[in-house]
Amino acid sequence: MTDGYPCSAAILPHSYPFVLIDRIIEREAGKRIVCLKNVTFNEEFFQGHFRDNPVMPGALIIEAMAQASGLIMGSEQQGAAALLSRVNDARFKMPVRPGDQLVINSEVIQKFPPLHVFKVTAQVQDVIVAEAEITLALVS
Amino acid sequence: MSETFRKLKELMIARLRLTLGPEDITEATKLFGPDGLGLDSIDVLELVVGIKKEFGVEIIDRETAEKVFTSVGAIAEFIEEKK
Numbered sequence: 001m002t003d004g005y006p007c008s009a010a011i012l013p014h015s016y017p018f019v020l021i022d023r024i025i026e027r028e029a030g031k032r033i034v035c036l037k038n039v040t041f042n043e044e045f046f047q048g049h050f051r052d053n054p055v056m057p058g059a060l061i062i063e064a065m066a067q068a069s070g071l072i073m074g075s076e077q078q079g080a081a082a083l084l085s086r087v088n089d090a091r092f093k094m095p096v097r098p099g100d101q102l103v104i105n106s107e108v109i110q111k112f113p114p115l116h117v118f119k120v121t122a123q124v125q126d127v128i129v130a131e132a133e134i135t136l137a138l139v140s
Numbered sequence: 141m142s143e144t145f146r147k148l149k150e151l152m153i154a155r156l157r158l159t160l161g162p163e164d165i166t167e168a169t170k171l172f173g174p175d176g177l178g179l180d181s182i183d184v185l186e187l188v189v190g191i192k193k194e195f196g197v198e199i200i201d202r203e204t205a206e207k208v209f210t211s212v213g214a215i216a217e218f219i220e221e222k223k
Contacts, residue, residue: 085182086182110185110188110189112184112185112188112200112202112205113201113202115181115182115185117185135182135185137181
């Protein structure tokens with residue numbers, strides 16, 4: 001599979017319809033990552049969230065941030081799964097709507113195996129729309 | 141009671157949001173289990189970060205952590221040794 005697509009990084013065990021990363025833009029293994037998620041009107045959740053006012057659920061933005069963070073660890077521990085352990089200081093500053101391109105930046109700020117803490121932001125057109133500190137447990 | 145122990149108790153109560161007063165924690169207070177503070181691995185990570193910030197003492201690996209994070213007194217002793 002082409003480099004840059006998240007499934008090629010092996011550690012992301014997610015598959016359709018739950019891959020919330022479309023492309024990896026930059027990746028420094030074990031340190032940081034920049035990922036992209038294109039949000040389209042066809043996303044299933046927009047049917048009900050909300051019918052006349054499509055807004056991407058905050059919980060799914062957090063999930064996309066967690067998936068991006070998991071991809072940082074990709075080559076470090078082959079075969080391990082990254083499970084969400086903690087979400088701190090999550091803020092949703094602007095609604096994310098169909099047509100938006102989410103650029104997710106994540107960097108490792110603390111390692112205490114198996115726990116890894118990441119500082120993550122999601123931007124749309126250079127404006128931060130959401131941010132959080134996410135802890136993943138890397139378990140084999 | 142050492143200054144380190146007093147500061148450590150304050151740090152634990154604040155950072156781990158314990159519903160205890162400093163007088164409820166002694167040097168023998170265990171960190172884990174029902175007869176201790178009942179902490180989990182995320183609390184330990186929070187403590188590691190707090191101890192680094194407050195005392196400048198780093199605990200990097202699990203092995204050290206397992207030795208140090210037994211009782212509140214053991215942590216205070218470790219900090220005094222290292223700082």
